[in-house]
Amino acid sequence: MATILLASIPLSFLLAFSSPILVLLRQVPEISMAAQSYTRWMIPSLLPFGLLQCHFKFLQAQNIVFPILFSSGATALFHCLFCWVLVHKSGLGFRGAALSVSASSWVNLLQIVIYVNFSSSCKATWAGFSREALHGLGEFLKLAVPSTVMICLQAWQFELLMLLSGLLPNPKLQTSVMSITQNTCALVYMIPYGISAAISTRVSNELGAANPKAAKLAIFVAASTIIAEGLVTGSTLIVARNLWGHAYSSDRIIVKAVASMMPWIALSHCIDGLQCVLQGTVRGCGRQKIGACLCLGSYYVVGIPASVLLGFVFHIGRKGLWIGNICAIFVQDLMLLIITILTNWEKQVAMARERVQSSVIPSNSA
Incomplete structure (x- = not known):
């Protein structure tokens, strides 16, 4: 805080x-x-x-x-x-x-x-503010900084797409459609985002409890759930593509433009869900630095250049910008999946134990 x-x-x-x-x-x-x-x-x-x-x-x-x-x-x-x-x-x-x-x-x-402050559920874990909160600040920042960078790199890439859309012909129309596109993406993203938070907590808890098999099972369950959710949500977006724009605007041109973007939003959502699960796994393992590097590479070495190339060089416009984003998500999915499959879970248990021990407040400072 x-x-x-x-x-x-x-x-x-x-x-x-x-x-x-x-x-x-x-x-x-x-x-x-x-x-x-x-x-x-x-x-x-x-x-x-x-x-x-x-x-x-x-x-x-x-x-x-x-x-x-x-x-x-x-x-x-x-x-x-x-x-x-x-x-x-x-x-x-x-x-x-x-x-x-x-x-x-x-x-x-x-x-x-x-x-x-008043629930009995938190009496054993929340004892009020204390200077002891500063203990282990360095260890906290080692996780917090790369975790923040990982999330920010992903979010800023979306903002760059918005800025790039403002450079296309008819910027008012393009930014309006891109804004609706991103809002729609953010709306349905809350489902995999919630599962990402859950799997991050679950994996970290199971590793801390020296139970690597349960951690792997949790990842499998989360991935299976999010794939099914992606198919259902993506299909719904495609079916409702001609109606969705009316929720944001009464302008027929904008509504029609939004409808043309919905299949691409559906595709990005389907593959973005798996990314959320795998990113949550990375955070739960305390491997935020790896996640940050993958975000940097996938979005800024692959995604943004692909968006610029498709949107401005090949003149595909806002669709090209979004297809570049899909390319970035696909690359990150692939890399995170490889890392997850090759993870030594027994080693992750040992590393989690070391982090817990390093954060314990010495008894003479209590």
């Missing part, structure tokens, strides 16, 4: 003055100013979102998941109402949408904080 608090400060400045950066990247000034206006209203959500992730992981590590489900569900209901009021009734427009996200993040955090 202390690390996230410090990281939120420079991130706030980046959000507050994002327009000059976007203009420098050759984006349309009008769109850049609107984006800056939106992100400034998103600044209050930075801290609660980060703290919320800390609480989520704290509870997930103990297999306490229902409080997270209930608080997230209650927050979603609150957000729907609050977003509608702020967007349509307050006159804030898209700024109201950003403000509603910030408010919802604080509401969700408040619920989880109350649960952690």
Whole structure:
């Protein structure tokens, strides 16, 4: 939580003055100013979102998941109402949408904080704030930094696709369609993302319990589940391709353009799910450095160059940009799968034991 608090400060400045950066990247000034206006209203959500992730992981590590489900569900209901009021009734427009996200993040955090502090389930694991929290900070950062880099490299690649779409002819149309495409992808991504968090926790717990067979079984179950989910969700996206765009826009051109992108979204979702499971496995093993290197190579050595080549050289446009993204996901899937198959799980158990022992607070400092 202390690390996230410090990281939120420079991130706030980046959000507050994002327009000059976007203009420098050759984006349309009008769109850049609107984006800056939106992100400034998103600044209050930075801290609660980060703290919320800390609480989520704290509870997930103990297999306490229902409080997270209930608080997230209650927050979603609150957000729907609050977003509608702020967007349509307050006159804030898209700024109201950003403000509603910030408010919802604080509401969700408040619920989880109350649960952690007053629930009997956390009495044995949460004893309040202490200087002892700084013990093992170096070991924590060794995992945290490459894990952050791994996730950021993947997320930033999507943002680069958005920036590249702004360089195509008719940038307002292209960025609108790419925005809907990415929002759709993010929406269905929450399913494999949840399974990724679960398999990460499960693998780390089983390795810590010296049970490598259970860890391998968990990976197999997660992979089988996510493949089935990908086929069902991908098929649904294709069937509903002519209707989906209406949820975002009444412009027929945009709706038609979104429909043409849906099969590619479906394909990327099918293969991205396996990537989530394998990335969760990597994190559960404490091998974040390997994951970060694979993200860097697959997205920035393969994905972005392929997107530029297909989108601008071969003039396939936004479809070319997204196909480049699919190429990156496929390469990462292949590399992560090879690493997982070749993993020595008994060795991972020994390494997990070493990490636990190194993080134990010495008795003379208690």
